[in-house]
Structures are given as C-alpha cells and as structure tokens.
Amino acid sequence: MSSLKIYNSYTRQKENFEPITPGHVGMYVCGPTVSGESHLGHARPYITFDIIYRYFLHLGYKVRYVRNITDAGHFEEEGREAEDKIADKAKLEKLEPMELVQKYTNLFHWAMQQLNTLEPSIEPTATGHIVEQIDMIREIIKEGYAYEVNGSVYFDVKKYAAHYPYGKLSGRNLDDLLETTRSLEGQDEKRNKQDFALWKSAPPQHIMRWNSPWGEGFPGWHIECSAMSSKYLGAEFDIHGGGMDLQFPHHESEIAQSTICNKHMPARYWIHNNMITINGRKMGKSYNNQIKLTEMFNGEHPLLEKGYSPMTIRFFILQTHYRSTLDFGNDALQAAEKGLKRLWEAYEALKKLSPSSGPEGFDQQLDEKVVKMLLQLDEFMNDDFNTAKVLANLFELVPIINAIRDKRLSPNTLKATTLEMLQRYFHEYIENILGLRDENAKDEGKLDGVLSLLIELRKEARAKKDYATSDKIRNQLQALGISLKDDKDGNISYSIN
RNA sequence: GGUCAUGUGGCCGAGCGGUAAGGCAUGGGUCUGCAAAACCUUUUACGGCGGUUCGAAUCCGCCCGUGACCUCCA
DSSP: OOOOEEEETTTTEEEEOOOSSTTEEEEEEOOOBTTSOOBHHHHHHHHHHHHHHHHHHHTTOEEEEEEOBBOSOOBSSTTTTOOBHHHHHHHHHTOOHHHHHHHHHHHHHHHHHHTTOOOOSBOOBSGGGHHHHHHHHHHHHHTTSEEEETTEEEEOHHHHHHHSOTTTTTTOOHHHHHHHSOOOTTOTTSSSTTOEEEEEEOOTTOSSOBOOTTSSEEEOTTHHHHHHHHHHHOSSEEEEEEEGGGIIIIIHHHHHHHHHHHSSOSEEEEEEEOOEEETTEEOOGGGTOOOBHHHHHHOOSTTOSSOOOHHHHHHHHHTSOTTSOEEEOHHHHHHHHHHHHHHHHHHHHHHHOOOOOOSTTOOHHHHHHHHHHHHHHHHHHHBTOOHHHHHHHHHHHHHHHHHHHTTSSOTTSSOHHHHHHHHHHHIIIIIIISOOOOSOOOOOSHHHHHHHHHHHHHHHHHHTTOHHHHHHHHHHHHHTTEEEEEOTTSOEEEEEO
C-alpha cells in the first residue's frame, strides 16, 4: 500500500508524512473567533480537518487534535481603532463579553455536531491561556525580538527577518511588504510597519482586559495559537492547519513567535484549505455575502432557493479537493443532494446483501474490478486526502450494487469475500472516514407503526383495485410531506421529507 | 501596484506528459392501474496564440478572463 503524502504549504510540495513520534500525530487547527454566528466558511476547514483527523485514526494513529476557540477579540483594524471586536459587539447587544462568547461557542458546537465532525481532543480558549501568552511574550522580549511602547508590546519583524526566513510560508519578502503595506493611522508606536502586536494596551472603554507586566491590556491576535499549540503539542509538532487566508499574516507570525520562543519551527507540515466562494466571489464580511450555517440548513437567505441538510453540505464539500476553491450555488447543491441520496440508498442496499458462494454467475472480471476500485480508495486518500476521487469510485460501484440488489446480476457475481470487502469498505469510508450519516433515520416509534398500518391498508386497496382509496392514502400523506414508494417487489416504503 | 493561484461539456467538479473520473441536468428506455421514485443507457468539454516533446488539459512563453493574499476573515 502506498504511504500517506501531504501537500505542505511551507515547502509547496507533496511530502511523505512521517510523524515525529511513531504512531502519534499532533495536529493544531486554528479555530473560530466566536464573536458571531458560524457561517458557511467555517464548514470547510473544520470538515476538511475532520476528514484528516478521521483518516489518521483509520490508519491507526493516536491523534491529539487541538482546535482553539478565539474568545478574546482581535483588532478590527490594526492601528486604527484597535478595538476589541468582541467587546464592541457585546456592548451593542448589551451582554457581558463572556456571555456573548458562550452563546456563539455553543452555536458553533451545535453546527459542528450537525455537520458530524468529531470533537477535537482539546479545545483551548484564548481567555483561558492569558498567563501562557504573557509568559511567551516575556520570553520573546528577553530574547530581544520584541519591544514595549506605552504598555503595548510589538514583535520586531525586521530583526527577525535578518536571522530567519520570514515570509517563506506565505511567499513574500519584507521589501515587498514595506512597499505594499497600507499606511494606517497610529502606526507611530511601531518601529516598523510590519511589526505586529503581541500585547495591546487597553483603552479605558475596553471591556476585555487583563493585568500584565506592561499594564492592563489584551493579547495580540497571533500569540494565542503559539502559546496553546506549544503547551499541548510541544515546541515542534506534526501538523498545523487552517484556512488559506490565515497564511499571512497569522501563520507567518506564529512561526516567528514560536521560533524565537521555542527555538523551533512549530509545525512540520502546514495544511491550508482553500476558500468557499459564492457566485465566484469569496465569502466574507466585507463582501456582504456571508451565509450563516443556520440559514444554510433552513434556506432562509436571499441567495438560497431552499435549505440544505448538513450532510448535503458535507458531501458537497467532499466532492472537491480541499485545496481548490469551491463555488456554492443552488444547482450544485441540489446536485449534491441527489447524488448523496443515491449513494446512500446503494449503501443501504449493500448492507442487506448476503454473501453467497455458489459457482453460478460468478464474474471474475467484475470481481477483480471491484477489488481494484476498493483498494484505490486508500491510494486516493494517501494522495493528499483526495476525497473527490474516493467519491467517484464509490459512485462507480453503485450500479454494480444496484444490479445485484435488483437481481439483474446473480448474487454470486462477486466472491463472498469480495462482497464482504465491499461492505466493509463502504462502511469504513462512508461513515468513518468521510463521516457521512443517515439523516433520514426512520422514527422507530409510533409514527412508524401508524405508517405501516396505512401502507397495509393501501396495499389491500390496491389488491382490490380500489385505486380511489389507495390514491387517497398516498396523496394525503404526500401533502403531509411523507412520500410512499411502490417498489418493484410489491412492497411499499416511505420517506419523510 | 506587489505576490500567488486559476480558466475542463448545460451546471458542479477530478485530472500533475500517454488516447478526458464522478455527480447533477438533458435525451432514450425498463418498471408501473396511474404517479412518483428507482434502475439502465446517453450526445457536444480542456480560454486564445505560439513553443518543448514521439506524444500536452497536463511543461514553457505571451495574450485574454476570473479569483485570492497584501486589512478582521475559515
């Protein structure tokens, strides 16, 4: 079997994955800022890294997956108003900052559950690690790479760049930055424009504030991730991930901070997922085209024709490789919805097939094809987590499953071992690796009993050719959102929309 | 302006030098009291112009288009 290859943003090439500690993986993923409701953009990275997490588990690794919650605000616009974004919103909503943060954290967790992502091993909060951040800033000052001005502390990027490869991750150099950095008001505290804040002195009206050696203030944007990743994963760990938009300046700054403080590049492999676009345009606050996940699910948004279930969204995201941009549109989403349904129904049918080992109808060629396509799934995942290809192969197997189910192919078409393998792989891939789950699980309780009764009555009516009655049952249920399907074998099944 | 991506059929998207995955839609068909669903089957695609190569969607150059980062952002 091929070995796992990962595209490393830092080196810009695919590399064989070799863990620092054999059998273990340490992975840090930049989590959400909980100053607002989770939107569609959040779905992509956390599903992407969920797949990566799940695949490592599948490979038998013990994984520590750390994903932070940023609950201390960043600067709305650095240098200008330097206001804590969370505190600002809190005032508007007349809530305590931590109350707001709690609300959106809960909503985020709810959305992640809907999308069936596994919980990270540790989910540290920025506010819970102020002490660690202060310690780290102290250390950086001691090393001579940060300076204090009026109660704020800045990282000396110019000095750092003289000794270390600053800008390598994001592919830019200091001179370019000098030329292109916008001139902003109130930059006078910094020695150089590219310097970034490690600690920011809090103006009187600022609600979120902590004591520090430099006076009351709050931590800079980048330091929390450096502090928390090194605390829980060590000075050097395996994987650091996040959205592509975080490459610069966030991750570049993290590298600088950690390198000075811990004498190490923090991560060996940097993984960045690409952005989601809406009608070809990146979704973002500044474009005014953000769709919240709750709106995505219930369809209450001007850009949506209808709601899309969490699994539809998950499936849709997995149809594209994580390093490509992904354009959201109603047509594409509806295509995904139907495709997922078809795949799931084949999967359900597959579960019910029982191995049979008669010689009659065995198809050597097809048997070999099935085995080959299943083995390819591992290769696809090993090639930088290519879920798009995995899904393509699963879909290619669907007609074969359907043919056996419909008895157009003999139950002996495949060897018993191959059928078992098919069932095992479908289960492992669909549920454990891709993390899809049944959204139409039937109510096993009273409703099911009632419907069974109605279905019985309809069957009897049909047998008597009393179509008026049978149609009435079907039509009225349809009006309630329950569809009856007359299957080929005379059975009737139902689905709730 | 600087840097970096990208342009595949009606739509979404794989593809990383060897006769173009897959999903959806469309057309045809099977099934059916009817319907729906399901299933089977199905046509046209590599932005443009050059170059490298036995051979390019894949590499190089130029042009055109789109986007991202440079500022909070997933």
